[in-house]
Every structure is written in C-alpha cells, then in structure tokens.
Amino acid sequence: MKKRPLFTTMDLVLDAMLSAILFVSQISLSWLPNVELVSLLLILYTLVFGKHVWLILYAFVLLEGLVYGFGLWWFTYLYVWPILPAAVFLIYKNKMPGAVSISLLSGIFGMLFGLFCSGFYFVSGGPGAALAWWIPGIPFDIIHGAGNFLLSLILFDPLYRLLSSLKRR
Amino acid sequence: MNKLKRFSPFLGGCAAVVILALLLAVYTLTKPVPITGSKNISIDVVYENNETDHYQISTEAQFLLDALNAIPDFKIDGTASQEFGLMVTSINGRRADYKKDGAYWSLLCDEEPCSYGVSQQTIRDGEHYTFQYTLVSEGY
Numbered sequence: 001m002k003k004r005p006l007f008t009t010m011d012l013v014l015d016a017m018l019s020a021i022l023f024v025s026q027i028s029l030s031w032l033p034n035v036e037l038v039s040l041l042l043i044l045y046t047l048v049f050g051k052h053v054w055l056i057l058y059a060f061v062l063l064e065g066l067v068y069g070f071g072l073w074w075f076t077y078l079y080v081w082p083i084l085p086a087a088v089f090l091i092y093k094n095k096m097p098g099a100v101s102i103s104l105l106s107g108i109f110g111m112l113f114g115l116f117c118s119g120f121y122f123v124s125g126g127p128g129a130a131l132a133w134w135i136p137g138i139p140f141d142i143i144h145g146a147g148n149f150l151l152s153l154i155l156f157d158p159l160y161r162l163l164s165s166l167k168r169r
Numbered sequence: 170m171n172k173l174k175r176f177s178p179f180l181g182g183c184a185a186v187v188i189l190a191l192l193l194a195v196y197t198l199t200k201p202v203p204i205t206g207s208k209n210i211s212i213d214v215v216y217e218n219n220e221t222d223h224y225q226i227s228t229e230a231q232f233l234l235d236a237l238n239a240i241p242d243f244k245i246d247g248t249a250s251q252e253f254g255l256m257v258t259s260i261n262g263r264r265a266d267y268k269k270d271g272a273y274w275s276l277l278c279d280e281e282p283c284s285y286g287v288s289q290q291t292i293r294d295g296e297h298y299t300f301q302y303t304l305v306s307e308g309y
Contacts, residue, residue: 069271069305104181111188131199132284138196142189149185 007055015052018045019059026064034144039084039106040152040159046088047097048163053085072124076117083116084109099156107149114141201284201291203231208294210236212243216263217272217302233276233290233298245287254288257300265302275303 007015022045025037038060045053061081065074087105114137122130212224224243230236234255237245246259257274258266265272276283276290277299283290290298 071305098178100178101181104178104185108181108185108188111185111192129281132282135196135199136284136289138192142192145185145189 011052014049015055016059018049018052019056019063022056022060023063026060027067032147034110034140035147035151036144037151037155038081039109039148040102040155042081042084043088043097043102043106043152044156044159044163046085047092047160048167054082057081057085072120073117076120079119080113080116097156097160099153102156103149103152106152107145109145110148111141111145113144114138201289203291204293205229205231208292208296210292210295211297212237212240213297213299214260215299215301217265222261228292231291232288233292234287236292237287249288254286257287260300263302267305271305273303273305275301277301 018041022038022041025041029036042053042057045056049056061074061077064077068074084106087109091105114134118130118134121133207227207229209225209227212226214222214224216222224240226236226240228236228239230239234245237243242261244259244261245255245257247255247257249255257276258264260274264270265274267273276287278284278290279297280299283298285291292298
C-alpha cells in the first residue's frame with residue numbers, strides 16, 4: 001500500500017498562501033503600533049488547519065527575518081509566536097471555540113507578548129536586561145492586548161466560517 | 170455523537186483582568202522619578218563611519234531631550250508624538266531613518282540600552298549617554 005506523504009503538493013501550496021496572507025496582514029497594519037491580525041490568523045489556522053499551522057508560522061517568521069533583517073528580536077519570534085497555536089491546541093482540544101473566549105486568549109497573548117520576548121533578553125543579558133526591555137514596553141503591550149481582543153471579537157466568527165467552508169471544498 | 174462544549178469565557182476574563190492589573194502596577198511602581206538640581210552628564214554620538222562627537226554638559230533639565238536641546242551645536246530631529254515622544258531620525262544632520270536607511274539611532278545609558286526614549290529618559294548626575302547609529306539587522 002502506498003503511504004500518503006506528510007504534505008501533498010496541494011497542502012504545500014495552501015500553506016504557502018496562508019503564510020503569505022499572514023505576512024501581508026502584518027505588513028499592511030505595521031503603520032499602527034502593536035495592532036496586528038497575526039494572532040487572530042494563527043488561532044484560526046490552528047483551529048481549521050491543525051498541525052499545518054507550524055509550517056505556516058515558521059515560513060512567516062522566516063519571511064519577517066528576510067524582509068526586516070535577522071536582529072535579536074527575530075530570535076524571540078521563533079518561540080513567542082508558537083505559544084499561541086500551542087495554547088489553542090491545549091485549550092480547544094475538546095472544546096468549541098467561541099468568539100469571546102478566543103478574543104480573551106488573543107488579548108492575553110497580546111498583553112504578555114513583551115514579557116514572553118523578554119525571556120530571550122533574560123537568557124542573553126540577565127534579569128536586569130529583561131526588565132529594562134519589558135517594563136517600558138508595557139503600555140504597548142496593553143495596546144497590543146486591547147487591539148487583539150477587539151479585532152478577534154469582530155472578525156473571529158466570519159473568518160472562522162469562511163476558512164472552514166474553504167477547507168471543506 | 171459527542172457534542173463539543175463551548176469554553177466558558179469566565180476564567181479567561183478573570184485572567185485578563187488580573188494580568189492587566191499586574192501590568193499597570195508594575196509599570197506605575199517602576200516608573201522613573203525625575204531628579205531636580207544640577208547634573209553633569211556626557212554624551213557621545215557615534216556615526217555610521219564610527220566617527221564620534223563628544224559633549225560634556227552641566228544641566229538643570231530633568232529629561233534628556235531638554236538637556237540636549239540646550240546644547241548650541243547639537244541638532245536633534247525626528248517625528249514627535251504625544252504618547253511616544255520624539256522618534257529620533259537625525260542627529261547633527263546625519264540621518265538614521267528606519268524606513269529609508271534600515272537603521273536607527275539607538276540610545277545607550279552607561280553603555281547599556283536605555284529603558285526609555287529620549288523624551289522620557291530621566292537624567293542622573295554623572296551618567297554617560299551614547300547615540301549609536303545602528304543597522305536594523307544588528308539591533309535589538
């Protein structure tokens with residue numbers, strides 16, 4: 001019996017397209033400080049496309065590095081963004097996603113984004129460097145959390161329906 | 170058929186409120202307090218080609234930007250906003266614009282990255298500040 005490959009050509013094309021959408025959403029909102037659709041799209045991709053989210057996510061992170069440069073911040077992206085799909089896999093394993101709970105998850109992730117990133121500076125420069133990096137950015141983290149919460153509350157249901165119906169085709 | 174239950178947002182809501190309160194508390198309690206009185210500080214500007222300008226001043230200013238604006242041969246420009254202060258794009262006519270040059274002026278306090286921008290950075294007696302031309306790919 002022929003074994004099904006891990007990723008078919010169709011899967012790879014789809015993942016590349018979803019990664020491009022993720023990247024374009026990031027670029028198009030980059031003029032607004034800490035307002036982004038990446039968190040919501042990662043949640044949706046995890047719920048609809050399951051394990052494919054890892055390929056989509058790391059292709060996105062690589063694109064970010066290629067466009068903006070591989071600065072220290074880039075290394076934080078390697079472990080900070082994956083926290084979100086991991087949380088979705090964990091929380092929604094046996095639960096139905098609802099717009100409010102997804103918005104709360106996305107909002108909490110936004111508020112903790114700076115703290116998660118500071119973990120890299122904790123390892124590379126010690127607790128002083130991590131705190132000096134995290135604390136001044138707290139107002140931006142709060143904006144990030146509020147933006148994530150509102151965007152998810154408005155867009156989760158329509159985008160979830162859209163992606164689910166596209167997947168079924 | 171097993172029907173999946175919907176996740177109750179109550180716990181998530183409580184967690185969000187607690188996290189928000191903790192963030193606000195940490196930020197408020199650790200906010201730097203401006204220091205009054207005279208202070209002696211030094212400033213270095215390290216340009217793209219590693220050329221350096223050095224300034225040694227005595228100031229009554231509480232924030233770095235105010236002290237810099239009082240130096241006659243020091244010119245600092247950028248885009249200012251109420252919430253973020255001055256985003257420096259040019260020092261003494263030498264540009265480091267994130268969008269145009271892929272570079273920025275990083276601000277160091279005693280050789281360590283400063284915690285705040287030039288408008289909000291409080292100054293202390295004896296401190297040394299460095300404006301360093303930094304490529305985005307090499308920065309923080």
